[in-house]
Amino acid sequence: MRVWHVPIVGTLGCLALAARAADVRAAPLADLAVGIVGIAGTVPRDRGPSLPHGRWAAVTAIGIAAFAAARLLVPAHPAGVSPSTVGILVLLIASVAEEAFFRRWMYGWLAVAGVGPALIGSSAAFAAVHLPIYGLRALPVDFAAGLLFGWQRLATGAWTASAATHVAANLLQLA
Amino acid sequence: MSPRGLTAGVALAVLYLVATLGLGAHPARLLYDGTVPMPPYQWVHPPNGAAGTAPPSSAAGTLTLGAGGSAANEVSTDDLQASVTFPESAVAPHAGDSSVKVTITPVDAATVARAPAGHRFDSNGYRIEAVYATSGAPATLVKPVDIALTYAVHANIVLRAQGQDKSWTILTGTVFPASQQIVAHSDRLGTFAASP
Numbered sequence: 001m002r003v004w005h006v007p008i009v010g011t012l013g014c015l016a017l018a019a020r021a022a023d024v025r026a027a028p029l030a031d032l033a034v035g036i037v038g039i040a041g042t043v044p045r046d047r048g049p050s051l052p053h054g055r056w057a058a059v060t061a062i063g064i065a066a067f068a069a070a071r072l073l074v075p076a077h078p079a080g081v082s083p084s085t086v087g088i089l090v091l092l093i094a095s096v097a098e099e100a101f102f103r104r105w106m107y108g109w110l111a112v113a114g115v116g117p118a119l120i121g122s123s124a125a126f127a128a129v130h131l132p133i134y135g136l137r138a139l140p141v142d143f144a145a146g147l148l149f150g151w152q153r154l155a156t157g158a159w160t161a162s163a164a165t166h167v168a169a170n171l172l173q174l175a
Numbered sequence: 176m177s178p179r180g181l182t183a184g185v186a187l188a189v190l191y192l193v194a195t196l197g198l199g200a201h202p203a204r205l206l207y208d209g210t211v212p213m214p215p216y217q218w219v220h221p222p223n224g225a226a227g228t229a230p231p232s233s234a235a236g237t238l239t240l241g242a243g244g245s246a247a248n249e250v251s252t253d254d255l256q257a258s259v260t261f262p263e264s265a266v267a268p269h270a271g272d273s274s275v276k277v278t279i280t281p282v283d284a285a286t287v288a289r290a291p292a293g294h295r296f297d298s299n300g301y302r303i304e305a306v307y308a309t310s311g312a313p314a315t316l317v318k319p320v321d322i323a324l325t326y327a328v329h330a331n332i333v334l335r336a337q338g339q340d341k342s343w344t345i346l347t348g349t350v351f352p353a354s355q356q357i358v359a360h361s362d363r364l365g366t367f368a369a370s371p
Contacts, residue, residue, distance in 0.1 A: 073196060098208070130207050147190065
């Protein structure tokens with residue numbers, strides 16, 4: 001399989017997501033672009049083993065439980081503005097798009113080199129694209145969250161558990 | 176799922192919690208993620224061309240005071256357009272006082288003083304005051320505080336005026352474009368405004 005395009009597409013996708021900081025109003029276009037790559041892009045060994053629904057639910061529940069616990073323990077940050085309904089929809093669509101890009105497409109390609117590079121690489125990229133928006137304080141939280149999402153990808157063989165968890169995390173943040 | 180896989184997942188969930196809670200006294204977010212279109216800026220006095228909105232919010236908060244000074248805390252307006260973060264021991268202890276009252280009041284920055292040459296205001300002015308609750312004496316800052324202001328369109332500095340000053344001091348700040356906020360350290364309180 002030809003892989004020359006993978007670093008180019010991966011870099012462009014990350015740059016597009018990072019550039020959302022420069023123009024917030026154009027950010028949904030970046031989300032849409034990486035979402036299309038994430039969902040439609042070719043990935044080696046795309047489908048993992050067929051899983052019982054119970055395992056998918058358990059893996060998703062562990063992820064959501066972590067964010068719910070954080071919600072209980074962490075006070076709201078002032079940057080958590082009260083968004084409009086459209087804003088919430090944009091945020092949730094961005095969550096799915098990011099998971100498709102990082103956990104399906106990027107993880108899928110990095111997994112050719114092994115589980116370790118896939119987990120760490122996709123998590124580091126996920127954290128890095130949010131630095132221009134939120135600064136260095138975002139790094140440990142987003143990297144650790146990326147590892148948790150990556151584990152969900154590994155445990156289920158699919159990206160939907162992390163997408164559901166990511167959406168839930170953002171809804172919890174708005175609660 | 177194997178027990179080993181389950182253990183790994185729980186361990187990563189705990190790692191995430193440690194990363195989130197490990198940011199110390201500063202409140203964290205669950206996930207620093209995405210971009211959300213901002214609601215319209217709420218002006219005390221909308222500049223030419225700006226739409227009228229609901230009036231901006233003020234805020235009041237309390238810092239508990241111990242022998243070593245004040246506890247860390249943050250006071251924010253309900254509309255999140257202005258906040259001040261006091262690190263641990265930012266306010267000196269004061270005999271007879273066990274707490275500090277902090278208030279944030281939005282004002283029209285143009286009524287405080289003219290903007291410095293080459294600058295304009297891109298936010299309300301926010302008068303931030305702290306007094307010892309019992310004695311009413313002005314609180315003594317011994318550590319810088321973080322001032323976070325939301326700006327309407329664009330800003331890269333924070334302006335500060337003190338007391339009866341009729342001029343502004345320029346403070347450098349860190350800009351967070353996605354949330355249209357600028358954060359600056361300040362070693363004293365006063366009136367603050369964001370400016371390009």
